[in-house]
Amino acid sequence: MFPRPKLTVCVPSRNRQRTFKETIRALLLRPRIDVQFVFADNSDDASIMDDFMADHLADPRVVYLRSQDTALSMVDNWNRCVEAAEGEFVCMIGDDDYVDVNMIDTINRIQEQDPTLDAFCWNRLTYNWPGMPRPPSNVHIKLEPEIRKIARGVLYAEFFGWRALPSSARIPMGFYHGAISMALMDSFKERFGSYCSHPTVDFDNVCKVVSSANGLYFSSRPFSVMGACAESNSAAIYNSEGHARAHAQFMKELGRNMDEDPYMKLTPFRSEHGLAASILQVQLWFTSTFGYQMVDGWEQGFAKACALNAQFMDTKDSYDRTIKNYRQALRKWHGGKYLPFFKPEPFVERYGTKLWTGMIEGDLFIHERIDFISTPRELYDFVEQIVARPEDLVIEDHSGMWQAKSA
Known part of the structure; x- marks a missing residue:
């Protein structure tokens, strides 16, 4: 035993x-x-x-x-x-x-x-x-x-x-x-x-x-x-079309649309907008259900996070759609008060772009495509030889x- x-x-x-x-x-x-x-x-x-x-x-x-x-x-x-x-x-x-x-x-x-x-x-x-x-x-x-x-x-x-x-x-x-x-x-x-x-x-x-x-x-x-x-669902996070399909399938299996839950009346943001909106949805559910509070000033940080969400999209079309959806919601939210904090950087084409590898501010970046690595375990075993x-x-x-x- x-x-x-x-x-x-x-x-x-x-x-x-x-x-x-x-x-x-x-x-x-x-x-x-x-x-x-x-x-x-x-x-x-x-x-x-x-x-x-x-x-x-x-x-x-x-x-x-x-x-x-x-x-x-x-x-x-x-x-x-x-x-x-x-x-x-x-x-x-x-x-x-x-x-x-x-x-x-x-x-x-x-x-x-x-x-x-x-x-x-x-x-x-x-x-x-x-x-x-x-x-x-x-x-x-x-x-x-x-x-x-x-x-x-x-x-x-x-x-x-x-x-x-x-x-x-x-x-x-x-x-x-x-x-x-x-x-x-x-x-x-x-x-x-x-x-x-x-x-x-x-x-x-x-x-x-x-x-x-x-x-x-x-x-x-x-x-x-x-x-x-x-x-995996994570495959869809960075592509608006894939995210929409995954979102629809998720709601179908759930048996309801979470974006229509009562607590979502507090905000114009919907989980289908992207990762930042999905996280906010959980926070609003938790705070409204169990009596906790969001921290003062969270709205500014959230608007900035929406911009980062857009910047991580893989294609220009997904980037544009994500910006459009967040911008429309921000205009409706508190009379557009937090729209000035939504400042996404210009889109960067990732397909065909040479990836940076090396040291940046004490952190190491390596290319994930290495000939002898084809699984997460193999990546970890390799990195384990580098870290403390x-x-x-x-x-x-x-x-x-x-x-x-x-x-």
Whole structure:
């Protein structure tokens, strides 16, 4: 009988068996016994993953949740993952991603200094699988060898205020590519009614973490890779037509249009406008449902984020459409008061453009298309030879800096 796992890695999937299989293979290569894996298939054809998993069910670390006769909602599929988790911490990744479970050793190091650890998160690498219908990109690698404790107030102000603050993580902190204590997750179920509630499940969790967690730590060193394949929703984020199709399919499977939910009467922005609007939708749902507040001045930061959303689009047509939609909404919002903060930079053609590689302000950028790299795991193994060893990371407490500045 194994002791309680330190970490449970949950991998929910729907109709992406190609990358799901590769992700499972990559995760199981780690020989640790203090980790549990929950693989939750939610596909239309259950037999594909049933046949594949038959060879892995003897591994005592594996829990396999097979597809049901009727497809589950994303919320229900993610919730059943967490319900099956036995680890002290839980991490959720996509079926085209990778996470290094050896970060368990780093969790143990932090807990030796701070037993109140609720959340350990990190910078993520990005990788477009071969066949991804978008131009190749470079991989941004943070080289700082540090782990910072961050005050919850910093993260709350950053997320619900749409602004970057000193000593902040600069990325959303939650169980999606992060490790959150099951004790905290159980408190979410008690306070909010379920582990996962809003259909945009990753940012649902961010809302709950930044409003509730105590010991929050962030590593500059990456411990995971966020992959994107041709079949994934993330493939559509940077293309307006693809996003519209993915949005329509998402609403169809949900059984309603979230943009018509009552709390959306507060804003002219709709999730179909882009990523920034989708995040705002979750924030408005969370604050209006559970009595939390957006941070004063958030509107300016949101308008700036809408401009960044447009700048990340892959094609000029997608760029123009995104700008048009956001500009129209901003004109209707508070009489156009925040339209002056919407200043997208000119479009930059990415197809055929030579990517920058090298050092910029202490960060390393490499081209993602390297001959011997064809999966997120292979990218991570390569980058691991460049970044600091986990045992050499310096753990620092920055939470007092925020308290001093706020006093």
